[in-house]
Amino acid sequence: MPEKLLVPARHEPTDVGARFIWIGVALLLASVFALGFLVFELFPNAAFDRTIRLPLAQYPNPQLQPSPSKDMAKFYAEEMRWLNSTGWVDKTRAIVHIPIADAMTKVVQEGIPGWPTPQEKRP
Numbered sequence: 001m002p003e004k005l006l007v008p009a010r011h012e013p014t015d016v017g018a019r020f021i022w023i024g025v026a027l028l029l030a031s032v033f034a035l036g037f038l039v040f041e042l043f044p045n046a047a048f049d050r051t052i053r054l055p056l057a058q059y060p061n062p063q064l065q066p067s068p069s070k071d072m073a074k075f076y077a078e079e080m081r082w083l084n085s086t087g088w089v090d091k092t093r094a095i096v097h098i099p100i101a102d103a104m105t106k107v108v109q110e111g112i113p114g115w116p117t118p119q120e121k122r123p
Contacts, residue, residue, distance in 0.1 A: 082097075083100045085097075
């Protein structure tokens with residue numbers, strides 16, 4: 001039985017050469033420096049934007065809503081009061097608001113100017 005010849009591990013010269021690797025490293029470094037320069041040109045004051053000035057501003061603590069359902073009921077009641085009341089919107093221009101039910105009745109009776117009526121047929 002023939003003995004197998006053991007060949008020591010070595011670099012295959014037809015694979016990637018050292019020159020190709022060094023060119024790749026040089027291109028990679030040039031790209032990193034070019035991109036870094038581009039970022040500094042696009043955002044010139046980026047280093048100064050994050051400067052913290054002391055003393056820091058004191059902001060109030062957040063206030064939790066103690067009763068969301070009561071707040072919503074209060075909001076709803078105010079909105080309904082507004083919708084069902086009369087009052088001035090702009091007194092200088094004589095613009096008032098009327099209750100929503102009266103406004104809907106008026107629209108049904110008079111219609112909306114420029115709005116097509118059911119009798120009109122569209123071509």
